[in-house]
Amino acid sequence: MDDLSTIRSEALGAVAAAADLGALDAVRVAALGKKGSVTGLMKTLGGLAPDARREFGARVNQLKSEIEAALEARKASLGASALADRLAAEKVDVSLPTRPDFANWGQGTLHPIGQVMDELAAIFGEMGFAWAEGPDIEDDWHNFTALNIPPDHPARQMQDTFYLPPRADGTPMVLRTHTSPVQARTMLDKAVQKMLADGGSLRVIVPGRTFRLDSDATHTPMFHQVEGLVIDRTTHMGHLKGCLVDFCRAFFEVDEFPIRFRPSYFPFTEPSAELDIGCSWKDGELRIGAGDSWLEILGCGMVHPRAIANCGLDPAVYQGFAFGMGIDRIAMLKYGIPDLRSFFDSDLRWLRHYGFSALEWPSLTQGLGR
Template sequence: MSEIATLENSLVEAIAAAHDEATLEAVRISALGKKGSVSELLKTLGSMTPDERKVQGPAINGLRDRVATALGERKNILQEEALNARLAQERADVTLPVQEGPQTRGRIHPISQVIDELTAIFADLGFAIAEGPDVESDFYNFTALNFPEGHPAREMHDTFFFPPDATTGERKVLRTHTSPVQVRTMQMQKPPIRVICPGRTYRCDSDQTHTPMFHQVEGLVIDKTANFGHLKWILEEFCKAFFEVPNVKMRFRPSFFPFTEPSAEVDIQCSRKGGDIRFGEGDDWLEILGCGMVHPNVLRNVGIDPDEYQGFAWGMGIDRIAMLKYGMPDLRPFFEADVRWLSHYGFRPLDLPSLAGGLSV
């Protein structure tokens, strides 16, 4: 047997006998290190004649490559064995009770959870998020939205007014809806526009289903070809994804809003059997939102030509859809900061629903 074959056999045996990565590294150094046995053979090529190098060169280089391959394969095996041993030693006993501690007590508030859910869904539909101030001027909250001064429609909202400004006499308001954000967006951004506007709103009202502060999300699309069919499709896709049902029937009823024409209230199909509300089935209906085509006066008020562009908008109460989806009977505890209520209705961090339906995994 040649010197090269003998050396290869001994190195292969040493590699196979290595029982851990440290031993294997010692074999590598002894073979391929600066003064290793294979490296020493490679050094002899310089003193050989051309004819000898033609024979010995490929043989020695082949030895080096085969030894390196054997070392790599053995290292992978040793790493896998070490991992398996560690997993077997550190296996968790899933039958043990959960240890409650500060790191497990926190919960995501249902409002925050639902805002994250609807934001994820509308992001899948290509919508951006727009925000604005809670304290608004009369122009943004009313006038720009086709509520003329002294118009009876201004009485639709029980508004919180600030005292008149000492200089101008203007009375600021706590915004009664997030529609002022739509106005600001249309002023700052040229069409096409596709945004949702989630945020806090304020009205003088308080009972089981109303609070002085609550949350709304409104959507706005402005484009040259936007139409009611597009609006209907967007709302259907949202309801299917949010309520996690494969199909949902919707009913559009004529209504009135100063800022849209035509306007509609939207009901979705549901079942109320057993005291539970289930969507996508049954013979009953439940109102969840209002919508319509943006009134031409609103477009003119923000400098958009209604002869060139049109659009649609909708709005719904975030607190209301949270109550419907997660079975919460009273709106007031949402804002009472009761840790017991939040521990029951709050959420651990979860993946968010998508247009595919349900929570992603």
């Protein structure tokens, strides 16, 4: 019993005196390690009578628990002190003047994608469109079914879509392949449906990230799109054409801008069209505007009656148009960026060359006829 008292007082005293975590670990090894003092006591139990072994074993276990508790408490205290010392040593005085070498870094710039999003907001805002957003991770119904995309459509295949683990109820989940699911979510909104029932008009643009299994100079697995949607009782194809013609002239800042619409097919619009803009190639350089060639930049059409019905509206009462385009693509065309992959390289030299001043607000009213 005297050994127990001696070991207890020595061990607890050493724990209290440990100046750092290294010293504390040495105390732990000396008391509880394979050759430690407490471990040595445990080894003597085999030579005791049963009653004495039971009593002495209980006291040794109690001593072991006391030492372990003291070690944990001291470890927490030393850890807190070490963290406080580190924070004090590494603190930065943010009120200090900028260092001379920092001043040579220059002013930061806006990424071209952010700039083009600002331009889209300015142009379509002039036309009365509101900004809408939605989740990047979508369920299969909003991404495909609500938009009249049948189960056997190629867009649903694994080579085009990033599929995620399903929800607990078995609902398939995907990284959205386009921003069109937000159109469905907007039409399903009860406040929007009431507004339409009261004779209002829905006008939204939906910029955001989208994901598809594709990668080359003009495609990346993650890219940006913008969708436009108008729903009311009287909108027709002529309104769609006028809206997009005004947009192209304003965005590319060309008044006399050759534009044509070609018949096409999309599951969620009928009739559907693709919009081409005039261009020319000279000495390997693409020039936007009057020329002898055409370049497709977006798809559009009247919203399919099934898509309207899937979203809780009566297609016999409501109609509208929709369009979608790649933000990265139109940024490349407008600002002469040859490779889409450069958008995501985080190369400061590229950003300094193609970036925009943070105070450069787009003033794009040319071509809007206002």
